[in-house]
Each structure stands twice: as structure tokens, then as C-alpha cells.
Amino acid sequence: MTTLYRYTNEDIKQILFDGFDYTLPLNIERIIFELSSEIDSIVSSQSPAPANDYPAERPYKKGNQYSTVNKKYKMHHSKKTDNEDWESLRVANPFKITKIDKKEGIDKLVNDIRICLNKITTKNYDTQKGQIIEYIDNMVAENHEDMLDDMSKVVKSIFDIASTNKYFSELYANLYKELCDKYPDFKTVIEVYITEYKDGIREIIYVDSSVDYDKYCNYNKINDKRKALSLFIVNLMKKNLVNTVEFIDIILYLQDLVFSYVDTPNKLNEVEEITENLFILITNSKTDIATETKWKSIVANLTKCSQMKAKDKPSISSRAIFKYMDVLDNLKS
Incomplete structure (x- = not known):
């Protein structure tokens, strides 16, 4: 039987001024998220078409003769001015090369695992899971003095990513379960x-x-x-x-x-x-x-x-x- 709710004037005013929340069903949010990811992938893989530097020549009548106007001069003159402006701006604000620190050791390992986690979907689950396990196995095999600390960092990284993505929460829980079965640290x-x-x-x-x-x-x-x-x-x-x-x-x-x-x-x-x-x-x-x-x-x-x-x-x-x-x-x- 359908439940009927009764709203007082005070309730209506509260909704009017405070607004209300509407949460999309999780399956709809997941579809939107996956579509957005696919669109981003397509857009990033396509290079923009090169711009046409000069407009096409078009005929015009001069006296009793038809001729063509070539706008290259005007464009060239405009480009020269733009280049001068750019040069003055460049001198005033010299370009600084961004230095990207190369990740090594545990930082590189955590980053590699993070990449796998961000790529994971239902379609490539086994592949990405296998890659993550391989990374962890290689770290454990080295058995160096910082291995326990490194494992702690790996566990924290995986849990943090897995627990903050509601779209693939169930998928990440499946992965975490398999990692717990193989590595006790994930369970503790x-x-x-x-x-x-x-x-x-x-x-x-x-x-x-x-x-x-x-x-x-x-x-x-x-x-x-x-x-x-x-x-x-x-x-x-x-x-x-x-x-x-x-x-x-x-x-x-x-x-x-x-x-x-x-x-x-x-x-x-x-x-x-x-x-x-x-x-x-x-x-x-x-x-x-x-x-x-x-x-x-x-x-x-x-x-x-x-x-x-x-x-x-x-x-x-x-x-x-x-x-x-x-x-x-x-x-x-």
C-alpha cells in the first residue's frame, strides 16, 4: 500500500528555502562515469585539425577588370605585430621548464599500482589484478629491510583509492578480498x-x-x-x-x-x-x-x-x- 505523507506549511517553507537533495541511483552514476571516461579517452586521442593560416583569395572588381585580393600581407603584418607583442611578453616573463621528479623505489611502485587501479573495469579486471599482484610479489621477493614499511604504504594506497570510488566500489571490494586472501596485511x-x-x-x-x-x-x-x-x-x-x-x-x-x-x-x-x-x-x-x-x-x-x-x-x-x-x-x- 502506498504511504501518504502530509506536509505542513512549515515543512513546505523549509523545503522552499533550504532546498532538497536528490541522489541519482548508483547504476546511473556509474553509467555517466563510464561514458565520461570513454569520451575523455576519445578526445585525448584525436589531434586538432591544423588551422588555415590564410583565408582563401576572393575576386573583386577594380575598374573594368576583375582581380583577386590576397590577404597574406595583412595577415603577415598582423602576425608580425603579434610576434612583437609575444616577444616582449616572453622577455618579461621567461618560460620556466617544469621539472618532473622521477619516481623511484616504493614511490614508483605505489604509482604503478595506482595506475592499474584507475584503469580497472569489469572488462579488464583480471589483467589489472594480475599486474597489481605481480608488482606486490616482486616487492615481497626482494625482502629488503624496509619491506614491512613498503607493504604498509602499498596497503594504505590501495585501500584509500578503493574506498573513495563509489562507482566501482563492488569491483574494488572484490579485488581487496583477493588481496586479503593472498596478503594478510590487507586484512589487518x-x-x-x-x-x-x-x-x-x-x-x-x-x-x-x-x-x-x-x-x-x-x-x-x-x-x-x-x-x-x-x-x-x-x-x-x-x-x-x-x-x-x-x-x-x-x-x-x-x-x-x-x-x-x-x-x-x-x-x-x-x-x-x-x-x-x-x-x-x-x-x-x-x-x-x-x-x-x-x-x-x-x-x-x-x-x-x-x-x-x-x-x-x-x-x-x-x-x-x-x-x-x-x-x-x-x-x-
Whole structure:
């Protein structure tokens, strides 16, 4: 049965002035991302057609005779002036050659692996995975004194890239699972990253764009990375790299934060950001955790949040409340 929502005048004003969020389905975003990558590849492979230096001559009537005007002189004169201007500019601002530092050792290895990760798709997965494993095997075979530190850098690099690309999150989780099976170091760091994830959620501090726009942009970038990490954690759980009990505890931890923040002044934006991450965690894992004992607690918390009123709490918006309604609707489907 279709659920009907009733909006008060206050709710409508809130939406009118605060706006609302609409998130494209992940499969649509992935299609756009892949199309964009293919277009960039095609454009970069094509060289621009050379420009015609001089326009074609055209006839004109001079007296009783037809002749042609050749604009080469005018173009040449214009070019001469342009060259003089360029020369004066060049002298005033001498060209500096950009020096590209050549990567060596572990820096080169990390960069080579990064290139493979950025190239990886469902079509070339096995090829890129094989190349990454070959790079790591060669490093391990050298068995030099810095090998443990180097492995730590490799693991961090791969996790950072894999956990911040929501378009290929599932694909990266597959890769990470295979790397965990082959190299124990990849498994041991997951707990560390989950702890950092939870700490990062607690440390969310909203930045007003009218106060510091640069910091506001950075704030949004961090939020986007966090949401991608939320999805990656879901996919790691599906690969049995994160225990379902631990995963549910993450959800309950975020819900407890929401209950704490809604009664705290000036936490409205923090509540909205946590809510966005809860939406990702819950809607993408419902079929995997719905049979767990604590699932009922999660749903009860969602229901409680969906029934809140923005006017009754200092730090919850209509936008966040509607998001909880969306989660509940998603669970019914």
C-alpha cells in the first residue's frame, strides 16, 4: 500500500528555502562515469585539425577588370605585430621548464599500482589484478629491510583509492578480498580504518560557504569520500571481510550519535550528513543483515527519527526526517 505523507506549511517553507537533495541511483552514476571516461579517452586521442593560416583569395572588381585580393600581407603584418607583442611578453616573463621528479623505489611502485587501479573495469579486471599482484610479489621477493614499511604504504594506497570510488566500489571490494586472501596485511588494517571512520563521523564540523568558501568545498570533498567509504564498508561486509555484528554496531553507533545531536544546538548539518551515511549503510545491506538480532533495533530507531518534528528539535531538519522516511520505504521494497 502506498504511504501518504502530509506536509505542513512549515515543512513546505523549509523545503522552499533550504532546498532538497536528490541522489541519482548508483547504476546511473556509474553509467555517466563510464561514458565520461570513454569520451575523455576519445578526445585525448584525436589531434586538432591544423588551422588555415590564410583565408582563401576572393575576386573583386577594380575598374573594368576583375582581380583577386590576397590577404597574406595583412595577415603577415598582423602576425608580425603579434610576434612583437609575444616577444616582449616572453622577455618579461621567461618560460620556466617544469621539472618532473622521477619516481623511484616504493614511490614508483605505489604509482604503478595506482595506475592499474584507475584503469580497472569489469572488462579488464583480471589483467589489472594480475599486474597489481605481480608488482606486490616482486616487492615481497626482494625482502629488503624496509619491506614491512613498503607493504604498509602499498596497503594504505590501495585501500584509500578503493574506498573513495563509489562507482566501482563492488569491483574494488572484490579485488581487496583477493588481496586479503593472498596478503594478510590487507586484512589487518580494516579494523584500523573502521575506527578512523567512526572517529571521523564524530569529528564532522560544518563549514558555512559564506564564511569560508574554500573550507566549505573541502568539507564537501571529505563528505563525498566518507559516503564512498560507507559503501565500501558495506561491500567488505558482503565479502566477509567485516563481521556482520561489527557492521551492525557501526549503524547503531551512528544512530546513537543522531539521537545525541538532535537535542544539541547547531548540529543540524552534522545530523544530515550522518543520516546520508546511514541511508547508504542500511539500504545497501538490508538483505544481508535483516535476519540479525539487532536489526529490529535499527528499524525502531529509523521509525523514531522519521516521526520527529523539526520544530521540536534544535538540530533536525525536514530534509533529514524525509530521508529516514525514504529508508523505511526502501526497506519495504
